[in-house]
Amino acid sequence: MEIKIKDEKIKVTKPSIIGLMGNNYETYLEELSHNKRSVGYIKKNEYYYTNYVYDELLLFMNRCKCEVKNVAKRMEKVLDSLSLPYSFLEKEISDLSKGEKRILSYLRIFIFNPKVLIIDEPFKNLDYKYEKIVINYLRELKNKYNKTIIIASNNSNIIYENTNKTIIIDKDIIFKDTIKLFSDNEIIEKYNLNIPNLVMFSKLAEKKNKKIKYYQDNRELMKEVYRNV
Amino acid sequence: MTLEVKDLNYGEFKNFNIVFKSYRSYSIIGDINCGNETLFRILSTSIMTNNSIFFNDTCLNVDTRFSYLRKIGVIKEVNNNSFILDNVYDELAFSLKKLNLDEEEIKTRIDFYLKYFNLKIKSKKISELNLYEKQLMMVIMALLHEPSIIIMEDIICNLKLEDYIKVNKLFSYFMDKKKLIVIKFFNNFDYVNHDDYIYVMDNYEIIKKGFKDDLMVDDQFLNKHNLRVPFMYDLSLKLKMYKLIDKVYLNMEDMVNDIWK
Numbered sequence: 001m002e003i004k005i006k007d008e009k010i011k012v013t014k015p016s017i018i019g020l021m022g023n024n025y026e027t028y029l030e031e032l033s034h035n036k037r038s039v040g041y042i043k044k045n046e047y048y049y050t051n052y053v054y055d056e057l058l059l060f061m062n063r064c065k066c067e068v069k070n071v072a073k074r075m076e077k078v079l080d081s082l083s084l085p086y087s088f089l090e091k092e093i094s095d096l097s098k099g100e101k102r103i104l105s106y107l108r109i110f111i112f113n114p115k116v117l118i119i120d121e122p123f124k125n126l127d128y129k130y131e132k133i134v135i136n137y138l139r140e141l142k143n144k145y146n147k148t149i150i151i152a153s154n155n156s157n158i159i160y161e162n163t164n165k166t167i168i169i170d171k172d173i174i175f176k177d178t179i180k181l182f183s184d185n186e187i188i189e190k191y192n193l194n195i196p197n198l199v200m201f202s203k204l205a206e207k208k209n210k211k212i213k214y215y216q217d218n219r220e221l222m223k224e225v226y227r228n229v
Numbered sequence: 230m231t232l233e234v235k236d237l238n239y240g241e242f243k244n245f246n247i248v249f250k251s252y253r254s255y256s257i258i259g260d261i262n263c264g265n266e267t268l269f270r271i272l273s274t275s276i277m278t279n280n281s282i283f284f285n286d287t288c289l290n291v292d293t294r295f296s297y298l299r300k301i302g303v304i305k306e307v308n309n310n311s312f313i314l315d316n317v318y319d320e321l322a323f324s325l326k327k328l329n330l331d332e333e334e335i336k337t338r339i340d341f342y343l344k345y346f347n348l349k350i351k352s353k354k355i356s357e358l359n360l361y362e363k364q365l366m367m368v369i370m371a372l373l374h375e376p377s378i379i380i381m382e383d384i385i386c387n388l389k390l391e392d393y394i395k396v397n398k399l400f401s402y403f404m405d406k407k408k409l410i411v412i413k414f415f416n417n418f419d420y421v422n423h424d425d426y427i428y429v430m431d432n433y434e435i436i437k438k439g440f441k442d443d444l445m446v447d448d449q450f451l452n453k454h455n456l457r458v459p460f461m462y463d464l465s466l467k468l469k470m471y472k473l474i475d476k477v478y479l480n481m482e483d484m485v486n487d488i489w490k
Contacts, residue, residue: 045309125416127417128456129260130455153386154389154390155390157460204481204485208485218463222467222468226471226473229488
């Protein structure tokens, strides 16, 4: 798969969750999402066109012209993916909280099952429970169904903890393995990135002559610290 | 200044009470169905309720709404309907002109905030601004009329981290100088300040309150209510469990120094 940003072509050789950061990255997300048939795009601020969740999902299914033989079954499946009860379909959109609306945006994308998903601020308005549900499902889409997922945020902790590769958009474009990118002092300085918490810990340990590997999960980091004390 | 919600009965809220006092910053936190969004709308008067909101013992109702609105500054997430005029300066000056302030005073106030946030947008059209600049405009618009209370929803996704820190520094300054009350609404603890007084909401009720440092150490309670323990508290609690440290550290360097003395 090829991602084109600022006339630069980035080759993605295997299904990945790719982070995207940089000044005015929103502009490039619009460009990336131009192919409506194969790309699903969740914007930071979404609009809803109908009054009920069920109608919204049905509308989206029709809009995307996806062939669905059993609509009810498909809806049940996407609800299940985010651990939602069937009764969620009956809810009025105006009654939903911002977090629930965000979940509805995910449902709309999941229902038409695009090859590539682009999500601007994946955890916006979500609580911890749904952050976990969403990221686990995105990982499942990548691992089981070979989807490519691009998550955009300027929060380096979100990008570091949840992606395999990262794109930084600045005057030039940089595309690297996420751990390599965030552990590279030159890149951090050049692109004025905030150092993710997990990376910072390993770097501080390094100053004490302790070699702590760069982990993307704090439980793994803790185990490593325990082994090194 | 005191802002108080007394025996609120609206929708899912049953006999709900909460108090906010001067010189203090509050965060109201809960999961996506906790009811804090409705409370935000009630306090910012998007939803009008009867005889439940009191500011300095004056009850908020149709007659007192205008004086209440002059006392509060509401910071919402920016959207397509956030602005009514085409130019940045006109939009910023709009509410101040309604207060009959003279042109020089209006200009001084606007210049102060644009300089503080290092924004060179005074002569721009709003359509030329990026999302961060628009969100900072929303912050400035809430502060320009010198409110006594700031009511702010979670806007961090629309700001750069350094700008968000600047916004909070400004709040702290006004809390000290002008007895400001700041009320922030979140779905997690990531951007709560250490000096914030926190109300945790669940199912339209306050289920816990206290300062951040007191609440964070109860990770079982936070997990039960779908709230993530912030990184340094989480790290401290886990390392304490492994008996590698014996207290909670908020400074990572101090923590690392303690582990490898």
